[in-house]
Amino acid sequence: xxxxxxxxxxxxxxxxxxxxxxxxxxxxxxxxxxxxxxxxxxxxxxxxxxxxxxxxxxxxxxxxxxxxxxxxxxxxxxxxxxxxxxxxxxxxxxxxxxxxxxxxxxxxxxxxxxxxxxxxxxxxxxxxxxxxxxxxxxxxxxxxxxxxxxxxxxxxxxxxxxxxxxxxxxxxxxxxxxxxxxxxxxxxxxxxxxxxxxxxxxxxxxxxxxxxxxxxxxxxxxxxxxxxxxxxxxxxxxxxxxxxxxxxxxxxxxxxxxxxxxx
Amino acid sequence: xxxxxxxxxxxxxxxxxxxxxxxxxxxxxxxxxxxxxxxxxxxxxxxxxxxxxxxxxxxxxxxxxxxxxxxxxxxxxxxxxxxxxxxxxxxxxxxxxxxxxxxxxxxxxxxxxxxxxxxxxxxxxxxxxxxxxxxxxxxxxxxxxxxxxxxxxxxxxxxxxxxxxxxxxxxxxxxxxxxxxxxxxxxxxxxxxxxxxxxxxxxxxxxxxxxxxxxxxxxxxxxxxxxxxxxxxxxxxxxxxx
Numbered sequence: 001x002x003x004x005x006x007x008x009x010x011x012x013x014x015x016x017x018x019x020x021x022x023x024x025x026x027x028x029x030x031x032x033x034x035x036x037x038x039x040x041x042x043x044x045x046x047x048x049x050x051x052x053x054x055x056x057x058x059x060x061x062x063x064x065x066x067x068x069x070x071x072x073x074x075x076x077x078x079x080x081x082x083x084x085x086x087x088x089x090x091x092x093x094x095x096x097x098x099x100x101x102x103x104x105x106x107x108x109x110x111x112x113x114x115x116x117x118x119x120x121x122x123x124x125x126x127x128x129x130x131x132x133x134x135x136x137x138x139x140x141x142x143x144x145x146x147x148x149x150x151x152x153x154x155x156x157x158x159x160x161x162x163x164x165x166x167x168x169x170x171x172x173x174x175x176x177x178x179x180x181x182x183x184x185x186x187x188x189x190x191x192x193x194x195x196x197x198x199x200x201x202x203x204x205x206x207x208x209x210x211x212x213x214x215x216x217x218x219x220x221x222x223x224x225x226x227x228x229x230x231x232x233x234x235x236x237x238x239x240x241x242x243x244x245x246x247x248x249x250x251x252x253x254x255x256x257x258x259x260x261x262x263x
Numbered sequence: 264x265x266x267x268x269x270x271x272x273x274x275x276x277x278x279x280x281x282x283x284x285x286x287x288x289x290x291x292x293x294x295x296x297x298x299x300x301x302x303x304x305x306x307x308x309x310x311x312x313x314x315x316x317x318x319x320x321x322x323x324x325x326x327x328x329x330x331x332x333x334x335x336x337x338x339x340x341x342x343x344x345x346x347x348x349x350x351x352x353x354x355x356x357x358x359x360x361x362x363x364x365x366x367x368x369x370x371x372x373x374x375x376x377x378x379x380x381x382x383x384x385x386x387x388x389x390x391x392x393x394x395x396x397x398x399x400x401x402x403x404x405x406x407x408x409x410x411x412x413x414x415x416x417x418x419x420x421x422x423x424x425x426x427x428x429x430x431x432x433x434x435x436x437x438x439x440x441x442x443x444x445x446x447x448x449x450x451x452x453x454x455x456x457x458x459x460x461x462x463x464x465x466x467x468x469x470x471x472x473x474x475x476x477x478x479x480x481x482x483x484x485x486x487x488x489x490x491x492x493x494x495x496x497x498x499x500x501x502x503x504x505x
Contacts, residue, residue: 098336
């Protein structure tokens with residue numbers, strides 16, 4: 001792995017965002033709309049504070065944190081799609097650039113997108129709704145890292161499918177993360193799910209992150225076991241996603257499909 | 264002594280029941296311009312894809328610059344480059360930004376000077392800060408060729424590089440490639456459907472049909488062998504099976 005190749009690709013995406021303000025919409029527009037809707041729901045529910053769990057007031061926080069996962073996933077997928085849209089994929093893969101370098105660059109781009117979108121949403125949440133995400137304290141850091149890694153795993157998996165099946169599978173870039181949302185305990189605890197879905201939820205790293213966040217807010221205690229579960233599952237999923245991507249890349253080369261999707 | 268920089272042995276590519284390339288063997292010698300000719304579906308593009316490591320051969324061996332491509336992909340690809348009319352560049356970046364990204368990927372020293380020199384050589388220096396989206400097809404082809412020369416490649420794979428150029432720019436491009444070859448000993452594998460261009464450019468031609476090499480030699484030798492007037496007539500004879 002060569003750092004200069006990874007940075008070259010990161011640079012390419014930074015220049016793209018600098019030159020194409022409409023791409024900033026992806027970082028600004030949707031998070032802003034979500035923030036407004038969930039912000040007002042939270043304001044509304046806060047009127048009936050008595051009898052409601054403390055976590056209800058954390059809806060805005062849940063939304064911001066879900067957006068971390070979603071942006072991390074999109075950072076991977078959109079970076080890859082940009083190369084397809086601009087018919088640049090072949091130029092990259094006839095260069096010494098390897099798949100590991102390519103994925104590393106997309107991960108770095110996704111971190112930058114997460115930081116950009118999070119700064120905006122956290123700032124606006126504080127400004128509009130006096131909501132301070134940092135009330136959770138330092139517990140936030142390992143959980144956020146886990147959400148980013150979950151986003152990467154989903155993003156790499158979706159990218160591998162797009163690589164194999166071409167732009168027809170492009171919808172996965174926008175939709176796949178939401179497939180996990182109902183079982184990720186973002187806005188409600190795992191316990192409200194039917195038993196069969198609870199089993200699935202327990203296998204989703206994000207569900208452990210959000211359960212952990214909920215525990216921090218309600219009990220002020222740090223739920224180490226949730227963090228261990230989330231991290232362990234993430235290691236498995238990220239490694240599997242990278243192996244799957246490499247497998248798909250080999251299949252695509254065997255079938256000679258890179259030219260078809262890259263040119 | 265002239266030595267081969269590309270050695271292909273019994274290279275085969277099958278896509279399920281279709282054999283795109285069938286046990287072809289050839290060599291490309293240092294400083295040579297080898298033209299690859301054949302009707303659509305002859306296996307030219309598949310062969311180039313295999314030489315660039317983006318399509319995996321079903322069987323056979325490829326050695327480039329004395330190294331096995333399968334085991335030395337990174338080292339080989341750092342020393343070769345590719346341009347094609349069917350590949351583009353990120354549209355929202357300027358010409359200079361695009362070249363800078365590839366200069367970084369290929370780890371080009373003094374990339375600023377190198378980019379400026381290539382822009383000047385291809386007569387696109389005034390387009391330096393133009394967003395790629397606004398370029399004409401001909402201008403984009405020249406930027407793509409500049410990209411292909413950024414790393415001072417030892418071997419250049421050009422798949423129909425002049426397909427979208429007007430005759431003037433196409434002629435200039437051919438002249439330029441020949442000049443670079445004369446100055447640096449660059450080896451070029453060239454495909455085109457322009458027979459006059461193939462005759463003009465190629466030291467030697469490999470004629471492919473249905474995945475097999477049916478003839479190889481200088482353009483004049485091939486024309487003589489198939490008893491044609493010129494390469495175009497030979498091409499039509501083979502393509503139509505007459």
